[in-house]
Amino acid sequence: MATAGKNLSHYDKNTIPNAKDFRFGIVVSEWNDDITENLFQGAFDAWMDNGVLKENIVRWNVPGSFELIYGCKKMQQSFEMLDAIVAVGNVIQGETKHFDFVCEGVTQGIKDLNVQSDIPVIFCVLTDNTKQQSIERSGGIHGNKGAEAAIAAIKMAQLRKDANFYKG
Numbered sequence: 719m720a721t722a723g724k725n726l727s728h729y730d731k732n733t734i735p736n737a738k739d740f741r742f743g744i745v746v747s748e749w750n751d752d753i754t755e756n757l758f759q760g761a762f763d764a765w766m767d768n769g770v771l772k773e774n775i776v777r778w779n780v781p782g783s784f785e786l787i788y789g790c791k792k793m794q795q796s797f798e799m800l801d802a803i804v805a806v807g808n809v810i811q812g813e814t815k816h817f818d819f820v821c822e823g824v825t826q827g828i829k830d831l832n833v834q835s836d837i838p839v840i841f842c843v844l845t846d847n848t849k850q851q852s853i854e855r856s857g858g859i860h861g862n863k864g865a866e867a868a869i870a871a872i873k874m875a876q877l878r879k880d881a882n883f884y885k886g
């Protein structure tokens with residue numbers, strides 16, 4: 719199902735773990751900041767709606783989506799008490815192939831961070847053909863991918879907590 723078939727902001731609170739004790743990082747790209755600020759707000763609002771404490775959220779900004787890789791890596795290293803990190807970006811197709819390389823690089827880089835560290839990094843990067851598609855997915859008719867990412871962060875934080883409990 720494509721995004722067009724679902725609302726990114728929809729979630730069933732009955733299926734969301736209690737998040738009041740979780741600590742989250744969020745790294746936000748400044749490229750297309752009209753979009754990324756809406757994504758951040760969507761994530762923040764979803765965390766507030768699920769009991770996350772404001773003081774348990776740390777935010778860093780980076781210049782562009784490609785820098786999300788380094789920013790999230792340094793956040794993993796600097797804040798070992800974090801339960802999950804959300805990487806927020808918006809890449810929009812331009813005239814050249816740069817879009818392809820940025821999107822592939824960020825995707826592979828964030829994948830690597832999830833392999834190399836015990837702190838999960840959630841992929842909240844819109845990779846759109848047009849600005850309109852980005853608008854529709856950052857609080858428009860298709861909801862807000864930031865909310866989707868925040869909920870994913872809560873669920874992955876709980877999975878990590880459960881897994882580490884069983885590991886002993």
Ligand SMILES: Nc1c(NC[C@H](O)[C@H](O)[C@H](O)CO)[nH]c(=O)[nH]c1=O
Pocket residue numbers: 747749750781782783784785807808809810811820
């Ligand atoms: N065109 C977009 C970029 N490009 C910039 C790169 O992300 C990076 O900051 C630069 O290449 C320097 O390393 N970034 C976005 O986030 N969104 C775009 O549409």
Ligand SMILES: CC(=O)[C@@H](O)COP(=O)(O)O
Pocket residue numbers: 809810811812813814815816817818820
């Ligand atoms: C993803 C990008 O870097 C892209 O928006 C830059 O635009 P262009 O391909 O026209 O240089």
